[in-house]
Amino acid sequence: MRGESCPIPDIQARKTLENISPGEVLLVIVDYPLSGERIPVSIHKEGHEIIKKIADKYGDIKIYIRRRQNA
Secondary structure (H helix, E strand, O other), X not given: OOOOOOOHHHXXXXXXXXXXXXXXXXXXXXXXXXXXXXXXHHHHHOOOEEEEEEEOOOOOEEEEEEOOOOX
């Protein structure tokens, strides 16, 4: 989702999570700081697990999300 600003990365992450199997992990990479803050909040509200969020020195924010088991 590099190059995209809110709310596109948030919406796309939620749509993608609904199309993967329960327990699978989705890696979302954004470079827009607000998306890096919003995605974990909205994903957590939907019951998914935020495994890890890493910001690197190049401006990328990697968010690892495990899809909830009880879909």
